[in-house]
Amino acid sequence: MSRFFIVALIAFICFSPISATADTVRITTRPDQNISFDVSVTGPTRISIVNHRISKILQSPSNFEMVNDESTGDVFLRFAGGQPTSESGYIVTESGHTIGFTMNPKTELDNHTVLVTLRGASSSPGGREQSGSSADASGFVVNSGGSGSSRTANLVSFTRQAYAARIGNRPASGQRVGSFASYSAGGLIARISVASAASGQIPAERQFYRSSGTLAVYVDRVISGGKVWVIVVEDTR
Known part of the structure; x- marks a missing residue:
């Protein structure tokens, strides 16, 4: 074997990238x-739901810092220290779909990406516009009264703002059933409460329509400790 070939081989081994340090994993599942x-x-880990935006991740205290990118809807994780152990929780998309997850820390990974494809799941945010007595799988129902889709989009956006401002990452399990908080902006008020989801049954949205002033109702699809978050939107003008 020539000396030139040996030197070239050593250089190739030393300077070739190691594929284990950066990886992309593709997962297909259903809501x-x-x-x-x-x-x-x-290094950082990116979690992305194909054709969907991640609204929030719900889990117990974590050894990972999480940042939800507003422009892409992706979530980025960074190890914050401590003893790395497997962690579990829920990923919730803006379109109302929920995925349970378990994440396992690995020291040999860097710049890791997890791409999740939801099979048989609509990506339309907030669900479709309907009358006040029914709802779709997202848990959001609008008392449309014949109004257009722009009004529905405004109500969906306001409800998201209320959720982020008053609920955030709090699990419903840590709260008492009943009134929790309120949030007001732009002539709308969101009345936020905690409802019982006994035996794993999420309460129907229609039971929270208690007045003609109710414009929309959102019932969270994540059950935590037998409870769920409920947001009732009313007009204050």
Whole structure:
């Protein structure tokens, strides 16, 4: 074997990228099912739902810092220290779909990406516009009164603002059933409460229409400790 070939081989081994340090994993699942994936403890991990935007991630205290990118809807994780152990929780999309997950920390990964495809799931935010007595799988129902889709979009946007401002990452399990808080903006008020979801049954949206002034009702699809968040939107003008 020539000396030139040996030197070239050593250079190739030393300078070739190691594929294990950066990886992209693709997972296909359905809403309400569970997935498992690895996360890096040495670099960032990106979680993306194909054709969907992540609204929030619900879980117990974590060893990972999480940032939800407003422009892409992706979530980025960074190990914050401590003893790396497997963690579980729920991913909730803006279109109302929920996925259970378990993430397993790995020291040999860097710049890790997890791409999740939801099979048989609509990506339209907030669900479709309907009368006040029914709702779709997203848990959001609008008392349309014949108004156009722009009004529905405004109500969906306001409800998201109220959720982010008053609920955030709080699980419903830590709250008492009943009134929790309110949020007002632009002539609208969101009355936020906690409702019982006994035996795993999410209450129907129609039971929260208690006056003609109710414009929209949102019932969270994530059950935590037998409870769910409820947001009732009313007009204050």
